């Protein structure tokens with residue numbers, strides 16, 4: 001193949017927007033298009049997406065990215081997909097119509113179902129097989145909920161008439177022809193978020209399927225993260241669909257965290273810290289997730305420990321949209337910088353319970369330490385600190401689980417434009433925080449995986465050369481101050497517990 005003047009495309013299908021980025025051989029973006037889509041909140045705690053709207057938005061951004069770069073689809077060697085994880089779509093195999101809106105990862109409707117499924121064993125019932133606690137976050141319970149609620153659906157699923165997929169599967173199936181021969185596949189990273197896959201064998205786990213009531217016939221084949229799944233039709237006609245990774249795993253890959261002990265934190269709607277733990281899964285005893293980091297072709301899967309935080313950037317949005325204290329997300333930095341400290345105020349954004357390391361669905365948000373002294377500057381500061389303290393709790397849990405003490409943390413995502421946040425993060429962790437020049441590491445990771453699958457890049461060493469440092473923050477806080485404030489934060493967290501009974 002003549003690779004001169006040819007490119008790799010990445011489709012980044014996120015929680016709030018779809019994006020297509022096209023990269024050259026040096027990992028530089030040459031074209032980019034992004035589009036938001038609707039968030040559906042039918043009841044408190046429920047979050048849905050229209051899967052067809054997602055598919056339309058993906059086709060639109062692909063077409064616009066090609067156009068903005070003055071490129072033809074024949075200029076692309078491959079396309080890779082990265083996606084919001086856990087979000088669950090069930091669709092009719094014959095028509096391509098979803099049977100219901102997709103249930104989004106943030107949706108908490110399966111809370112009672114999860115408690116029922118856990119029984120005496122509780123949250124840890126399936127942990128030995130899938131590496132995850134039983135929580136509303138994951139896909140298995142979401143699929144079970146739909147199968148229970150929609151009359152006749154389970155029978156149709158057993159007959160293979162209705163298919164299950166996370167967003168990667170939904171997109172690959174549609175890209176490769178939909179009802180007309182679409183390929184039904186998922187990758188190991190996405191499958192590792194369903195609770196239905198055995199994290200060691202990387203196969204669907206029959207016992208879990210039976211307990212969860214999910215028919216085997218509706219599930220996709222589990223593939224690797226970098227292999228040619230099929231050839232695209234339509235907007236990308238003829239382009240190999242050659243990679244899929246959950247967005248947080250794609251960011252790990254795009255940050256070139258290929259060595260054991262490498263870690264990255266992505267600060268978006270929520271934050272997700274992943275630590276590469278190597279070719280063997282590490283079980284967590286401190287509330288983290290055991291997950292697949294990536295699998296390139298037939299090479300062994302590489303595993304990660306993950307700390308998932310549900311609310312970080314969305315707290316900044318809440319400050320803007322629900323309280324009106326700022327007009328744009330960027331303004332939170334100016335407001336927080338107008339004060340020297342948090343004025344004694346802590347904000348724990350347990351809006352839909354707490355994810356790692358607590359997994360408490362009964363928790364709700366609190367602001368504590370309020371006095372007449374506190375004003376909006378202190379609140380803004382407490383909002384930024386909330387992201388940093390939650391990250392500190394994850395780093396401590398990782399250290400306890402893996403024995404790895406971080407030497408530095410690579411960061412990416414929409415919030416890392418905030419320099420004050422980066423400084424506070426270095427202060428509360430006591431380690432250096434490093435931001436790469438190309439901040440779109442999620443899309444880059446999917447492009448890297450697709451490029452590897454078709455031989456556009458030769459291997460991970462080839463990719464490592466493209467990683468360039470863009471910014472670095474060093475800790476500047478006294479250790480005793482840091483630990484005193486951390487103790488206060490943990491006290492604030494305790495105030496959120498046992499609220500929803």
Ligand SMILES: Nc1ncnc2c1ncn2[C@@H]1O[C@H](COP(=O)(O)OP(=O)(O)O)[C@@H](O)[C@H]1O
Pocket residue numbers: 014015016017267268269270312313314315316317329330331332333413414415416417418
């Ligand atoms: N300068 C900023 N300071 C703090 N938060 C920010 C800033 N800019 C954007 N954000 C937050 O970052 C999030 C968007 O990041 P992004 O990586 O695009 O998220 P996602 O991929 O989850 O949709 C939003 O929640 C927004 O509030």
Ligand SMILES: O=P(O)(O)OC[C@H](O)CO
Pocket residue numbers: 013014015016083084085086105246247248268269270
């Ligand atoms: O779409 P994002 O960037 O908010 O990421 C969502 C995560 O994949 C949820 O697990």
